[in-house]
Amino acid sequence: xxxxxxxxxxxxxxxxxxxxxxxxxxxxxxxxxxxxxxxxxxxxxxxxxxxxxxxxxxxxxxxxxxxxxxxxxxxxxxxxxxxxxxxxxxxxxxxxxxxxxxxxxxxxxxxxxxxxxxxxxxxxxxxxxxxxxxxxxxxxxxxxxxxxxxxxxxxxxxxxxxxxxxxxxxxxxxxxxxxxxxxxxxxxxxxxxxxxxxxxxxxxxxxxxxxxxxxxxxxxxxxxxxxxxxxxxxxxxxxxxxxxxxxxxxxxxxxxxxxxxxxxxxxxxxxxxxxxxxxxxxxxxxxxx
Amino acid sequence: xxxxxxxxxxxxxxxxxxxxxxxxxxxxxxxxxxxxxxxxxxxxxxxxxxxxxxxxxxxxxxxxxxxxxxxxxxxxxxxxxxxxxxxxxxxxxxxxxxxxxxxxxxxxxxxxxxxxxxxxxxxxxxxxxxxxxxxxxxxxxxxxxxxxxxxxxxxxxxxxxxxxxxxxxxxxxxxxxxxxxxxxxxxxxxxxxxxxxxxxxxxxxxxxxxxxxxxxxxxxxxxxxxxxxxxxxxxxxxxxxxxxxxxxxxxxxxxxxxxxxxxxxxxxxxxxxxxxxxxxxxxxxxxxx
Numbered sequence: 001x002x003x004x005x006x007x008x009x010x011x012x013x014x015x016x017x018x019x020x021x022x023x024x025x026x027x028x029x030x031x032x033x034x035x036x037x038x039x040x041x042x043x044x045x046x047x048x049x050x051x052x053x054x055x056x057x058x059x060x061x062x063x064x065x066x067x068x069x070x071x072x073x074x075x076x077x078x079x080x081x082x083x084x085x086x087x088x089x090x091x092x093x094x095x096x097x098x099x100x101x102x103x104x105x106x107x108x109x110x111x112x113x114x115x116x117x118x119x120x121x122x123x124x125x126x127x128x129x130x131x132x133x134x135x136x137x138x139x140x141x142x143x144x145x146x147x148x149x150x151x152x153x154x155x156x157x158x159x160x161x162x163x164x165x166x167x168x169x170x171x172x173x174x175x176x177x178x179x180x181x182x183x184x185x186x187x188x189x190x191x192x193x194x195x196x197x198x199x200x201x202x203x204x205x206x207x208x209x210x211x212x213x214x215x216x217x218x219x220x221x222x223x224x225x226x227x228x229x230x231x232x233x234x235x236x237x238x239x240x241x242x243x244x245x246x247x248x249x250x251x252x253x254x255x256x257x258x259x260x261x262x263x264x265x266x267x268x269x270x271x272x273x274x275x276x277x278x279x280x281x282x283x284x285x286x287x288x289x
Numbered sequence: 290x291x292x293x294x295x296x297x298x299x300x301x302x303x304x305x306x307x308x309x310x311x312x313x314x315x316x317x318x319x320x321x322x323x324x325x326x327x328x329x330x331x332x333x334x335x336x337x338x339x340x341x342x343x344x345x346x347x348x349x350x351x352x353x354x355x356x357x358x359x360x361x362x363x364x365x366x367x368x369x370x371x372x373x374x375x376x377x378x379x380x381x382x383x384x385x386x387x388x389x390x391x392x393x394x395x396x397x398x399x400x401x402x403x404x405x406x407x408x409x410x411x412x413x414x415x416x417x418x419x420x421x422x423x424x425x426x427x428x429x430x431x432x433x434x435x436x437x438x439x440x441x442x443x444x445x446x447x448x449x450x451x452x453x454x455x456x457x458x459x460x461x462x463x464x465x466x467x468x469x470x471x472x473x474x475x476x477x478x479x480x481x482x483x484x485x486x487x488x489x490x491x492x493x494x495x496x497x498x499x500x501x502x503x504x505x506x507x508x509x510x511x512x513x514x515x516x517x518x519x520x521x522x523x524x525x526x527x528x529x530x531x532x533x534x535x536x537x538x539x540x541x542x543x544x545x546x547x548x549x550x551x552x553x554x555x556x557x558x559x560x561x562x563x564x565x566x567x568x569x570x571x572x573x574x575x576x577x578x
Contacts, residue, residue, distance in 0.1 A: 123502060143502060185490055186503045190510045192546055193482050195565040200542035201474050202568035211572050213412060213432065214475045217516075218572075220509040221479045225569040227506075229562035237555050247547050253489035254543075257481055258536050266526050273518035276484040279491035280514040283500050283507075 002026060002163065006063035008033040008056055008078055010043045012125060013095050014069030015134030018048050020167035023136040033059035034070075043131045057085035065163065068094040072234040076105035083110050091156045093118045093163075097183060098239035099147045099176045107151075118160040119147045121179065122169060123187075127226040140168035147176045177242075184242035189250060191232055192243070194225040291315060291452065295352035297322040297345055297367055299332045301414060302384050303358030304423030307337050309456035312425040322348035323359075332420045346374040354452065357383040361523040365394035372399050380445045382407045382452075386472060387528035388436045388465045396440075407449040408436045410468065411458060412476075416515040429457035436465045466531075473531035478539060480521055481532070483514040 005021065007014040010032040021027040032049030033056050034040050040052040053059040060066050060082045068078050075094060086092060092113065096102045099119050106117045124142040126133065144164040148157050161171045174182075201210050214222075236243055260268035294310065296303040299321040310316040321338030322345050323329050329341040342348040349355050349371045357367050364383060375381060381402065385391045388408050395406045413431040415422065433453040437446050450460045463471075490499050503511075525532055549557035 125506075145502075182495075182499055182502055185493065185499050186507050190486060190507055193486060193543075194510060195562050196543045196546050197479060197482060197539065198565040198569045199546075199561050200539050202564060203542070204474065204538070206471075207568070210471055210474050211568065213434075213471055214572055217414075217513045218475050218479055220512055221483060222569050222572070223509055224506045225562075225565045227566070229559055229566050232562050233555055233559040236550055236558055237553070240550060240553070244547070244550060247543075247550070249493070250486065250489050251543075251547075253492070254482075254485045254536075254540075257485050257488075258533070258540075261525055261529060261533060261536070264526070264529070266522055269525055270518055270522040272488050273484050273514075273521050275491060276487040276514045277516070277518050279496070279500065280487045280511050283503055283511070 001028065002065045004029050004031060004063040004065075006031045006033060006060045006066045007049070008059065008066065008068050008082070009070035009074075010034050010039060010049060010131050010134075011069065012129050012131075012133045012138070013122065014067060015043060015048050015131040016124075016136065016138035017067060017069070017095075017122075017167055018043075019134055019136035020139055021163065022048075024166045024168075026163070026166035031059050031063060039131055046131060048131055048134065056081040060086050060090065062087065063090055065159070066090055066092045068092065071231060072096045072098065072102070072238050073230075075102055076109060079106055079109040083113060086113055089116075091116050091118065091159050093120045093146075093160045095120055095122055096238070097121060097187065097235045098242075099179050101238045103147070103149060103176055107149075115151045115153045116156045118152060118156050119149070119176065120160060120164070121145045121147070121183070122164070124169075127223060127228075129228055129231075137168065139164065142169050144169040144171050145174050145179055146171060147174055147179050149176065180239050180242045181245075184239055184246040188235060188239055188243050189246045191224050191227065192236065192247065193250070194222050195232070198222050198225040290317065291354045292317050293320060293352040293354075294318070295320045295322060295349045295355045296338070297348065297355070297357050297371075298359035298363075299323050299328060299338060299420050299423075300358065301418050301420075301422045301427070302411065303356060304332060304337050304420040305413075305425065305427035306356060306358070306384075306411075306456055307332075308423055308425035309428055310452065311337075313455045313457075315452070315455035320348050320352060328420055335420060337420055337423065345370040349375050349379065351376065352379055354448070355379055355381045357381065360520060361385045361387065361391070361527050362519075364391055365398060368395055368398040372402060375402055378405075380405050380407065380448050382409045382435075382449045384409055384411055385527070386410060386476065386524045387531075388468050390527045392436070392438060392465055396438075404440045404442045405445045407441060407445050408438070408465065409449060409453070410434045410436070410472070411453070413458075416512060416517075418517055418520075426457065428453065431458050433458040433460050434463050434468055435460060436463055436468045438465065469528050469531045470534075473528055473535040477524060477528055477532050478535045480513050480516065481525065481536065482539070483511050484521070487511050487514040 030049045043049045122144045319338045332338045411433045
């Protein structure tokens, strides 16, 4: 049981975690912290949180679990703000989509509390944001990756694992750099491609007509380009090195495809598409909800 | 009313059209033609067609409407095979995703019957194929683009328009090259990107693990990479010129994104993503089914 859970950033991710833990009876009191007064009032109204504060240092007082669920770019400042105020037994975790820079920031900002910081990343979300978009089952059948470092206390890791499992998630542990490389491949690169595709089409003459004729495949393919531009520019910058490597790797494959088409090599295209379909067909379908 | 509808190629597209016209009471008899005996038997069993034939010239005898719904690469040969056998009043149409080469093939193969050939393209489909995947409502709230040429008889165009509207579609007319350029942008390019992305990841060390952690966004983004490799290599080759132009255009945008990231230009990324999100958010959602 968590006695006082402090969630800093009550949006889709933080709000859904609070809802999930309440639904599971895994938390007594939820303190919500955020910069926007309106969103906090809405979170109180929706009963996602019990108490609210706009000051991170005040919000964490007395909390035994602190979840930093703000925008990635804001995380270092939030960590610096809470460092002097967190309790000696409080556990701190985050939800950032890229881990290396968050870990570096936590190490320098949290000081001796760093051993109770557990870097985390729930692989869940929608293209919506804000507390109104949050729901208790967001993490059901989704993975949460925790990336402990040598300093991380085993007890802190166990506690955060327990929390996410109580929220319905499956927890996996992974090395920080491995996480960042893998997410660059499966999430960050696809977002870059979706944004680049829509940007490319939007800049064409007659783009309004183009979007009118876009069929279902296009809609699915570009849905992620509706994600928060602020969040994704943060993620891209935070995971810059791994993402640049992935972009280069993608360029090589893309050029092979271009060359096959340009040189009228139907078989090369067919072979590439056949391999890709076989790989894609192995991806497990999401569990029915 | 269509008296004898001959559908050559009873897969997702041809089968769904036959089902839709039967459901609408818009056809008396459906003759199905295909190379695969098993699929034809299944189409008879499912009551999608009334009669079957594996010979296109036999199948079109007596038909007042002929729909060529075979693979794009097979269309020229099918047109050559039916040319001597189609009735003097029969109307012929197709469903190819790229139109210029089909129109050229029809002009040279159909001879004097070419004036009753109406090039068509239903913007509908799923990543599945075969008659078992077909369903009567596939075309509801979907667009069908017809690309008549100067030789096309107005009566033939009206008749094909009527047929698709009876199947539940909204029909639009468009110039052949305009169609091919637009589809290269909204459909063919996204398919190339999805195939290239999956091919790129599948070739990486640890690709099994990568696909395990792929979340919902990745699934949506790459769903179209499960489409038929044969069909998509056909489409890419058939619409090669327009697609190469689009690939070049995409490369330019992709390089802008890469450069912004490489030079640590967070604002450039944020601006690009913001424009893309605004454009994507304007894409109308599919009508509820």
